[in-house]
Amino acid sequence: MRGERIHTxxxxxxxxSGCQCLVPVDDTPDAAHATDAGYDAGLLQSCSTAQDCRGTxxxxxxxxxxxxxxxxxxxxxxxxxxxxxxxxxxxxDVDHAVECLVCPRGASCIPPSCGGGLTFTYRVExxxxxxxxxxxxxxAVREAMDGGCGVPFYLATDGGEVLLGNLYLQSARGLSANxxxxxxxxxxxxxxxxxPRLLLDCPRCQVALGP
Numbered sequence: 001m002r003g004e005r006i007h008t009x010x011x012x013x014x015x016x017s018g019c020q021c022l023v024p025v026d027d028t029p030d031a032a033h034a035t036d037a038g039y040d041a042g043l044l045q046s047c048s049t050a051q052d053c054r055g056t057x058x059x060x061x062x063x064x065x066x067x068x069x070x071x072x073x074x075x076x077x078x079x080x081x082x083x084x085x086x087x088x089x090x091x092x093d094v095d096h097a098v099e100c101l102v103c104p105r106g107a108s109c110i111p112p113s114c115g116g117g118l119t120f121t122y123r124v125e126x127x128x129x130x131x132x133x134x135x136x137x138x139x140a141v142r143e144a145m146d147g148g149c150g151v152p153f154y155l156a157t158d159g160g161e162v163l164l165g166n167l168y169l170q171s172a173r174g175l176s177a178n179x180x181x182x183x184x185x186x187x188x189x190x191x192x193x194x195x196p197r198l199l200l201d202c203p204r205c206q207v208a209l210g211p
Contacts, residue, residue, distance in 0.1 A: 043130040043131050043204075044079060044080070044130065044183055044203050044204065045073075045079065045080035045203075046078055046079060046080075047073075047075035047078060047079065047080050047091075048075065048078065048091075049075050049091045049105075050072075050073055050074050050075040050080075050088070050089045050090060050091050052075065052080070053072075053073030053074075053075060053080035057071055057072065057073050057080070057081075057082025057083070057088075057206070058082055058128035058129055058130060058205065058206060059071045059082055059084060059128055059206055060126035060127065060128050060199070060206050060207070060208045061126055061208075062084070062126065062191060062197075062199060062208050063084035063085065063206075066084065066085075066191065066192070067084040067085025067086065067087065070085070071083060071084050071085055071088055072088030072089060073088055073089075074087070074088055074089060074090035074091065074092070074187070074201070075090070075091045075092070076090070076092050076094070076185050076186070076187060076201075076203070077092070077093060077094040077184060077185040078093075079183060079184060079185070079203040080203065081185075081186065081187065081201050081202060081203050082128075082201060082206050083187065083201045083206075084199075084201075087187075087189075087201075090103055090104070090187075091103075091104055091105050092104065092105065092187075093105050094176070094185050095109045098111045098112070098149075099112055099149070099150065099166075099168045099176070099178060100112065100170075101168070101170045101173055101174075101176045101187075103173060110170070110171040110172060110173065111149075111171065112149050112150075112168040112169050112170050112171060112176075113149075113169040113170075113171050114148060114149040115149075116151055116169050117143060117144060117145045117151035117152070117167070118143050118145070118196075119142075119143070119144060119145055120142070120143045120196060121140055121141070121142045121143075122140070122141045122142075122143065122196070122197075122198065122209035122210060122211065123138055123139065123140060123141070123209065123210055123211070124136065124137055124138060124139040124141065124207060124208075124209060125137070125197070125208045125209060125210035126207070126208035126210075127205055127206070127207045127208070128205065128206050129204060129205035129206075130204055130205070131204075133205060134181050134182065134204065134205070135155075135181075135182075135205070135207065139155065139156065140155070140156035141153055141154070141155055141156075141164060141209055142154045142156070142161065143167070149168070150166030150167065150168055150178075151166060151167040151168070151169070152166055152167075153165055153166065153167060153177070153179070155181075164179055164181060165177055165178050165179035165180060165181070165182075166178055167188060174187070174188070174189070175187070175188035175189070175190070176188060177200060177202075179200065179202055181204075182200065182202035182203070182204045182205050182207065183202050183203030183204035183205070184202070184203055185202075185203075186200050186201055186202035186203075187200075187201040188200055188201070189201075191208070195210065195211045196210075196211055197209060197210045197211070
């Protein structure tokens, strides 16, 4: 199941990004660090459509590697979310009863696939945030086998693991995640590299998770 999902989502990312290079990339570009300013929840922008979002979104270094054109904002669950290149400009709602991603607005709600998840630990490889970052480079994030329709993500802390949120396998639409620490609903891509990597596009931050 996961292999089929990786193939589908990776292909979708390549098609959306316009990338012409299918050779796996193992080298990691310089990480994009969060600003030093203290975090202010007021920095999050509300939106009805992607066109409501203003300014330049914080984007990680992988965007320049795998996408063409400048990044921009999408409107996901009424929050502005930074995305790489031509992926930006989407307007999506979320049916929270089933965590169904509805893109574009008004499209049918296809419930997420149940079952899946890998027992794998990522590290925060790159991050770019509005204000102070809630994560640090090198933080461990563990993906676990799910017991239902959400794949749990756990963040390692000094006091033990805490639930960061859940990943959802959106049928025919890729991946999403509900990660409150990163601002709520996020779009997720599996980066086409030589190792497992996830790109989290969230209201508060864009985060690249690597091995």
